Amino acid sequence: MMPLALAQVGEAKIIADFRGKEETKRHLQNLGFLKGEKIQVVGENPSGLIVMVKEVRIALNRMLASQIIVE
Secondary structure (H helix, E strand, C coil), X not given: CEEHHHCXXXXXXXXXXXXXXXXXXXXXXXXXXXXXXXXXXXXXXXXXXXXXXXXXXXXXXHHHHCCEEEC
């Protein structure tokens, strides 16, 4: 397992857990980031990652991406 922030562009992973405050976890879950959900890194820029989850592209800054644990 590793933080999503370390995943490479093109890699598909499964969300395993979340780190951080409860409100951050809840916010991520409201966006569709749920345990067991497939997530793919589709792009990268200096401030963060662009990921695809549930057929939706979402931009995440690196701090938020580091709180999502994937396998």
